[in-house]
Amino acid sequence: MSNTVEYALRAVVWLADHPEExxxxxxIAEATQMPRSYLSKILKSLSHAGLVAGQRGVHGGFxxxxxxxxxxxxxxxxxxxxxxxxxxxxxxxxxxxxNLCNLHRTLDDVMLEIEKAFANHTIGQMLKSPNRVKPLCGxxxxxxxxxxxxxxxxxx
Amino acid sequence: MSNTVEYALRAVVWLADHPEExxxxxxIAEATQMPRSYLSKILKSLSHAGLVAGQRGVHGGFxxxxxxxxxxxxxxxxxxxxxxxxxxxxxxxxxxxxNLCNLHRTLDDVMLEIEKAFANHTIGQMLKSPNRVKPLCGxxxxxxxxxxxxxxxxxx
DNA sequence: CGGTTAATGGATATATATATCCTTTAATCG
DNA sequence: CGATTAAAGGATATATATATCCATTAACCG
Numbered sequence: 356m357s358n359t360v361e362y363a364l365r366a367v368v369w370l371a372d373h374p375e376e377x378x379x380x381x382x383i384a385e386a387t388q389m390p391r392s393y394l395s396k397i398l399k400s401l402s403h404a405g406l407v408a409g410q411r412g413v414h415g416g417f418x419x420x421x422x423x424x425x426x427x428x429x430x431x432x433x434x435x436x437x438x439x440x441x442x443x444x445x446x447x448x449x450x451x452x453x454n455l456c457n458l459h460r461t462l463d464d465v466m467l468e469i470e471k472a473f474a475n476h477t478i479g480q481m482l483k484s485p486n487r488v489k490p491l492c493g494x495x496x497x498x499x500x501x502x503x504x505x506x507x508x509x510x511x
Numbered sequence: 512m513s514n515t516v517e518y519a520l521r522a523v524v525w526l527a528d529h530p531e532e533x534x535x536x537x538x539i540a541e542a543t544q545m546p547r548s549y550l551s552k553i554l555k556s557l558s559h560a561g562l563v564a565g566q567r568g569v570h571g572g573f574x575x576x577x578x579x580x581x582x583x584x585x586x587x588x589x590x591x592x593x594x595x596x597x598x599x600x601x602x603x604x605x606x607x608x609x610n611l612c613n614l615h616r617t618l619d620d621v622m623l624e625i626e627k628a629f630a631n632h633t634i635g636q637m638l639k640s641p642n643r644v645k646p647l648c649g650x651x652x653x654x655x656x657x658x659x660x661x662x663x664x665x666x667x
Numbered sequence: 668c669g670g671t672t673a674a675t676g677g678a679t680a681t682a683t684a685t686a687t688c689c690t691t692t693a694a695t696c697g
Numbered sequence: 698c699g700a701t702t703a704a705a706g707g708a709t710a711t712a713t714a715t716a717t718c719c720a721t722t723a724a725c726c727g
Contacts, residue, residue, distance in 0.1 A: 357685095566673085
């Protein structure tokens with residue numbers, strides 16, 4: 356699980372959990388504790404994939420374009436670092452033709468299972484599940500006033 | 512799926528498919544088309560994990576120590592690049608205590624599913640499955656005589 | 668023994684992922 | 698309009714994964 360994916364998910368979860376207003380890359384980076392410049396790049400990817408919308412200028416920032424309940428982890432992952440399915444023999448063996456050998460057929464089966472695992476979870480689920488710890492709880496917004504409804508304390 | 516894992520699996524599959532004798536890192540590298548020196552490093556990891564045994568000197572080389580039918584892909588993966596389970600909050604949030612927040616709880620669930628997917632496939636299965644392409648077929652041993660029973664042709 | 672073979676271990680080089688920086692473009696506001 | 702804000706885009710630096718190289722150790726063989 357790469358750093359990039361972790362950052363992208365943190366940002367998306369944060370946006371989903373604070374939908375009242377748009378958030379600048381700077382504010383998201385401070386809130387979720389990641390490098391500002393790198394997040395900026397990641398937000399570009401998410402924007403390119405249509406998962407978030409960027410607005411320039413004063414009062415600009417990023418907002419989620421999708422309903423968190425309809426947004427799977429897979430879509431976030433694929434926006435920043437697509438799951439690499441195996442479509443041709445990595446050895447370039449002509450003998451296999453369009454078919455993969457059992458090794459790569461099996462590995463691609465595993466990749467498919469990984470895709471399914473990612474697809475089975477939505478951002479909305481993570482925010483709602485009861486009896487569980489709310490995502491990113493304990494993190495607070497710096498540089499602006501706290502927003503009503505935001506998670507500020509510990510919830511078990 | 513990293514390069515390292517791909518190489519490790521190729522080497523293990525090759526050894527499993529040619530169990531009559533030991534194979535030097537050089538011969539495995541040539542046969543399965545990967546960098547010799549890097550393979551050498553990977554074989555060290557596999558040896559350290561006890562999946563292969565290295566024998567020095569003349570007629571030395573590597574052999575599988577395990578029955579391919581009892582050897583899962585997960586064990587090979589974990590030998591060279593362990594599946595990273597999430598055991599503590601990557602943000603270091605004390606508030607969570609031993610519990611992960613839903614984001615990381617979910618991500619760790621996915622990692623568990625990935626582990627299971629890897630654990631569900633054995634090296635032996637890949638060599639045996641009928642109606643499928645034999646692993647690494649088309650590759651031949653260079654520098655020594657062909658070995659009886661080895662895959663030399665195309666099998667569909 | 669000494670010579671040859673090949674794994675083992677560790678140092679070094681290269682490529683890619685991660686992270687930073689700076690310029691340009693677009694939006695708001697007075 | 699000009700000033701300010703912030704995203705968009707691209708160039709540069711740093712860290713890690715990938716790959717190479719060399720010295721050492723151990724086994725075989727004559």
